[in-house]
Amino acid sequence: MSESRGDSARQGRTLASEADSSGYRRPLPDRGAPAFSTKGGAASANAGPTGGAGIGHRLDGGMDRALPRSHGRWLPDWPLAVKTILFFWLFYLVQATLRGVIVAYEGQLEMLERRVFVVVAGMLLTGVMYVLLRPTHNSPVRTKIIAAAILCLPAAAAFSAFNHYMFYVYSPMDAVWIVRDNAMLTDREKSTVAMLADGAFSWYFFFAAWSAIYVALSYSRQLRAADQRAAALAREAQDAQLRALRYQINPHFLFNTLNSLSSLVLAERTETAEKMLMNLSAFFRSTLAADPAADVSLAEEIDLQKLYLEIEQIRFPDRLKIEVDVPEHLLGRRVPVLILQPIVENAVKYGVARSRHPVTIQLSAYEEAGRLHIKVKDNGGDAAEIAPGGGTGVGLANVCNRLNARFGAGAGCLHGPDPGGGYTVHIFMPVVSDD
Secondary structure, three states, X not given: OHHHHHHHHHHHHXXXXXXXXXXXXXXXXXXXXXXXOOOOOOOOOOOOOOOOHHXXXXXXXXXXXXXXXXXXXXXXXHHHHHHHHHHHHHHHHHHHHHHHHHHOOOOHHHHHHHHHHHHXXXXXXXXXXXXXXXXXXXXXXXXXXXXXXXXHHHHHHHHHHHHHHHHHHOOOOOOOOEEEOOEEEOHHHOOHHHHHHHHHHHHHHHHHHHHHHHHHHHHHXXXXXXXXXXXXXXXXXXXXXXXXXXXXXXXHHHHHHHHHHHHHHHOOOHHHHHHXXXXXXXXXXXXXXXXXXXXXXXXXXXXXXXXXXXXXXXXXXXXXXXXXXXXXXXXXXXXXXXXXXXXXXXXXXXXXXXXXXXXXXXXXXXXEOOEEEEEEEEOOOOHHHXXXXXXXXXXXXXXXXXXXXXXXXXXXXXXXXXXXXXXXXXXXXXXXXXX
16 A cells, blocks of 8 residues: 555656646746735745644644643642732731830830731741642632631631730730720730630631632632633634635635536637636635635735636636726725635626626625625526525525624625626625725
């Protein structure tokens, strides 16, 4: 099997070499201009290492390396945690210090020094809570809240114990007078267990407040990230749909043209067949260089259709006429590449090919209410000839699907028999200027 494939490849190279050595009777027309430009900078199908044949080198792990690194980080939102921890504990430090100054407690400087150590310990405990909460990062919000509520218990108890040690054990200080059951008691007169329990109860709500803020902000970031991923996937899906619809055009057109070429060769009309073949080559040279998902100017799209119609005029030299009525200021408006080709092809197939008298294909455009309207009309066959079921086949459906994928509800297709005879296809889309 591999030997036969090798022989075929060598034979193909020999045939190609012989054809090149003999040469064409005249060069393929380039029409004095390069391939039609599009926004997006698509590469040609005949590109070198970066083109189609050279894409294999991307499949050796490059796709994995292109993934965002954040997917592999264990603590991807640590900046958010650090900011919230610093804010909460610095706020407490400032609030407690101001309260002491207002109430005029004695030993403010010594209390401030101890309070700084207490705040640092609180930051460390909150940081440990954040690390322990990480396994619930992708869990439902309810799970996160329950986990945070449980973690606040040991954190509050540990902080209460450290705070008690710094103010009452390390170097006892006269504490604040408090009112309890209408009796004036000092903190020293309370039992150590009661003081720790009271402190833990108070600090629990402080840790719970931080947990609530962190969980809310973290979940909000996750929602935004999910929305961004969904939007990116939607754009990729839309781009894939546009490309799939776009690539339906060339094979369909190529099939029809090759049938015509076959008929010309069988009829021994070699010069006419050669002219059609060169025009076909020029048409594909221009269209294959365009990005299927990009837009071209209306002027370039019309030129492409004229090139296509030149091919069809070889088949119908006495029956096909073309009229273009597009205002100058609309030629710079941008439209999806080859959006008119299936419509024009249908006009030729159902209007010109089935008629015995000359048929004129009219292409016109106008702008209204922020939308670009384009009409393709032929005075050939009637509605019954267009399609037995009242439709116009795959070609027009392709155009409508492409417009819907590109512009959504802002674009559409209208079609039907024209009162004056023939058939009219009317498409509209939002105006996109050539900026």
